[in-house]
Amino acid sequence: MAASKRTAYWYRKRGMLLLLHVGLIISAFLISAPVLFALIKSTQTTAQIFSYPPTFAIGPAAPENYAIAWKDYHLGRLMLNTFIIAGAVTVGKTLMSLLAALALVYFEFPFKNLLFVFVLITLMMPIPVRIVPLFDLVRSFGWGNTHWALVIPFLASATGVFLFRQHFMSIPASLVDAARVDGIGPMRFLWQILVPMSMNTIGAMAVIQFVYIWNQYLWPLIIIASNEKQMIQIGLKMLTGAGPEGMLNWGVAMAGTIITMLPPLIVFMLLQEQFMRGFALAEEK
Amino acid sequence: MRSKFPSKWLPYLLLLPTLALCAIFLYYPVIQTFRLSTYRAILMGLHRKYVGFENYVRLFTSADYLHSFTITFIFAVGVVVLGLAISLAIALLANHKIRGARIYRLLLIWPYALSPAVAGSIWLFLLNPTAGVVNYFMKALFGISPDWLTDGRLALLAVTIAAMWKNLGYNIVFFLAGLQNLPGEILEAARVDGAGPWTTFWRVTFPLLSPTTFFLLIMNLIYAFFGGFGLIMVMTEGGPNKATNILIFNLYQDAFRFHKWGLAAAQSVILFIMVVALTLIQFRTTGRRVHYGGQ
CATH class of the missing domain: 1.20.5 (Single alpha-helices involved in coiled-coils or other helix-helix interfaces)
Incomplete structure (x- = not known):
């Protein structure tokens, strides 16, 4: 039974x-x-x-379609541009966020919370809400149609400062005491102790930023005028626009689309464990 | 009180790069946007004249702009409702401790890494009347072949589905994280009390999950307002006959095709007010959680 x-x-x-x-x-x-x-x-x-x-x-x-997309549509060139830009922004943002979070968690100084809020508020300022004056400003610096325009304005990161601050606060405070007893200064403390303990957050940050910059559309479209300096997403439009006879070669268009999506996908696949764990850590319990 | 490093000037130095770039490239242009929205400015700002609220009046009395508002609203509701329902259902399936759970999870969330423009390009192809596959199945199953991108209403539906699909990965990541953080004892208690899976879901899981759901609701609305640009650009360019002319696309056209800077700035201000409102609602209701948009 x-x-x-x-x-x-x-x-x-x-x-x-x-x-x-x-x-x-x-x-x-x-x-x-x-x-x-x-x-x-x-x-x-x-x-x-x-x-x-x-x-x-x-x-x-396949060989023919991918070769046409890579050579005739210059996806190779666009990809190199995008790699340089996405790499530079990802590294720069991570470094700047680490420094800012170090200041916010391991120092005591006037207006600390106010300055944190000042950074956090920028989350509400995506490109479209400031696009016309930003366009003017960046061109007045002489950065129109240059890669500076795609890197410098993106280096400050509220997401990064928030993530690293949150993570540093979860690390036992006794660590600082031990470091100070050993005579370790704040910069060595950051590089030798905090950074090795923050690999999940750094991984999550790298995925988020690399994917974000790689996939940008509006800003490079307006600020970059010459094709050889352009980013790869804008190149997609050339592939899917009608060709000379009004007919479009879908095989080549899809080959280009696959090429375009591959790098962020690989970064995501490689770092997905860190990405998920970085997320879990950032949750407020 | 945690112990600190004793330095008066070093923390400011560490914060300086971030603060300076925030001030120059974020705060200053936003403030300028407000100022510019009260001017009539054309031709790279060479001709500008103070007009007060005239740009706003023009927008809200323009049938085109109000139409764009309506379109954006339909698009956003579609992206949010369809996207959240589908990704929650999938996250519930993927939340079981079964063999291969990690592989399944990866296969479900990977579209996170795709861009809106890539999504647009793929769906443009899928919906193509001759080469695409959607109409092949439509014809085989229902005997119809809809004109996806030439009929206005269908075009709006098409871009909504494409945008919704692209964001499924993001939503599933957050729903899975939310489900894993639910208190196991309460779910266990419900099961012991003899509640079936359906009752457990609606009475226990769904209410407990509401902070995640609400957070995703706001993030998907912001995504629909701003993230759709590349997708619209590749799929429809706002057409046919402005049927997919969402607010962000309208702003782009006015600013960079017609060079109506003042009018465009007023549209930026309207979008800014919408983001601020949504973010404040989210902060007040679900606590401080940052959005992972890459800002």
Whole structure:
């Protein structure tokens, strides 16, 4: 009696488990399907792309499609630009946020909270709410159509200061006492003790910033005039705009789209554990 | 009281780069935006004339701008309601401790790294009447082939779905974090009391999760107001016939295609007021949580 009851429970649980797996597989498939479709079509010839009914097999045109996107549409050049800019902003933001958070957590000084709030309020100031004067200002510095315009205005980070401050406050205070007894100054304390203890937060910060800068659209569109200095997202528009005969080569367009999405995706995949843990730490309990 | 390093000037020096850049590139342009919004300024600001609130009056009496407001509202509600419902359902599935849970989680959240422009480019292709796959299935299943990007209403639906899809990863990350932080004892107690999964969800899980849901509601609204630009640019350029001309796209056009700086600045101020209102509501209701937009 008891045994059969247990078996029934076991079967019901197994059934539920199976259902759960099926549900998750379907969800993952539906979320990924648009990109999978783009990936498959990026390997097909134009004839295959326009065939009816559509084929979902890998085609032979991948080398050609990717080569055209890379060379003829200069995605290689745009990618290099975007790498330099996203790398510079990510490193610069992380360093500046670390320094600011060090000041806010490990020093006592007048107007400390006020200055923190001053930084935090900038969260409410995305580019579009200041775009016209920012455009004027950056051009008055002579930075119009230069990479300075894409880096310097982005180096201050309320998100970064907030994340690192939050993380530093969760580190035991006794550490500072020990450091001071050993005669370690604040800068050595930061590099040798705090930074190694903050790798999750630094990883999360790197993902957030790199993805954000890589995926920017509006600001580079207006401030960069010459194609060889442009960022890669704006290059997408050339690929999906109609070609000379009003017909567009979708295989090349999708190859370009895949190239464009790859770097932030790789950064995200490599750092996703830190990203998730960095998130969990930032939650206020 | 935690112990500190004793220095009077070093903390200011450490904060200086951040404070200076905030002042120059964030506060100053925002203040200038307010000032500029009271001028009629065209041609790179060479001709400017103080006009008080005229720009605002022009906006709120313009049928085009009010239309843009309505469009943005529909777009935002679609992105929020569809996006939150779907990602919560998926997060509930992914929150079980089963074999492969980490792999599933990764497969569900990876679109976080995609850009709105990439999402736009892919959906432009999916919805293409001849090469795309959506209409193939539409025809096979329902015998219809909708003109996704040439019919105004369908175009709005299309950009809403594309924008919503792109943000699923972000939402699932936060819902999963929220679900993992729920007090296990309460859920266990509900189960012991014989509450079924449906009752447990609506009576226990959903109310306990409301801070996360509310936080995501605000973040998705801000995303819909600002994040949609690249997507609209690639998919529709605000068309057909302004059917997807959301506020941010209208602002871009007035500023950088028609060079109506004053009018554009007034639109920036309106967007700023909306962000401030949303952020204050979020701060007051769910406590201090920063948004991970990369600012």
